[in-house]
Amino acid sequence: MKCFHFSIGDRRSDNDDDGALSRSSTRASWARSLSVASTSFDTSRRMEFDSSSTSRDFSDNVGFSELLSQRRSNDLRVFKFSDLKSATKGFNRSLVIGEGGFGCVYRGVINAAGEGNDGDRWLDVAIKQLSRGQVLPLSREKDLYE
Ligand SMILES: Nc1ncnc2c1ncn2[C@@H]1O[C@H](COP(=O)(O)OP(=O)(O)OP(=O)(O)O)[C@@H](O)[C@H]1O
Numbered sequence: 526m527k528c529f530h531f532s533i534g535d536r537r538s539d540n541d542d543d544g545a546l547s548r549s550s551t552r553a554s555w556a557r558s559l560s561v562a563s564t565s566f567d568t569s570r571r572m573e574f575d576s577s578s579t580s581r582d583f584s585d586n587v588g589f590s591e592l593l594s595q596r597r598s599n600d601l602r603v604f605k606f607s608d609l610k611s612a613t614k615g616f617n618r619s620l621v622i623g624e625g626g627f628g629c630v631y632r633g634v635i636n637a638a639g640e641g642n643d644g645d646r647w648l649d650v651a652i653k654q655l656s657r658g659q660v661l662p663l664s665r666e667k668d669l670y671e
Pocket residue numbers: 554555556557558622623624625626627628629630650651653668
């Protein structure tokens with residue numbers, strides 16, 4: 526699939542706190558995966574696809590804020606969009622390491638030390654930028670934590 530590069534104006538505001546999710550991981554690969562939506566999360570359009578390819582609208586059941594608080598309580602890190610932008614040098618094309626059906630994947634370096642913690646914990650990470658208009662189905666959110 527063709528990979529489009531979006532201008533700054535297409536992405537979320539730097540002040541947006543809820544740009545992406547991740548978690549501590551012991552996975553041995555060189556990079557941990559993070560994702561970021563290039564457009565605002567529209568919970569009314571969030572769908573889950575089951576194995577029989579039928580779909581179910583989650584908009585009335587799980588709000589995005591509720592989802593985030595569940596993730597936070599599960600030892601998951603929530604990175605600001607600005608952190609992901611810095612980690613990829615502004616989503617620099619030279620750092621693209623792959624692309625999938627939902628968008629480009631960038632290599633980056635991010636400080637994974639939690640807020641309020643002393644010191645730095647720099648990690649090589651893979652950061653996926655969802656293509657404009659793409660909404661990650663809930664069943665694919667597992668990708669954020671692998
Ligand atoms: N953690 C990672 N470390 C190294 N490379 C990665 C990592 N994650 C993704 N990539 C690279 O980016 C490419 C696309 O990854 P992506 O997860 O988007 O693939 P996909 O599962 O096929 O896509 P989608 O989930 O959008 O359908 C991979 O084929 C790989 O080359």
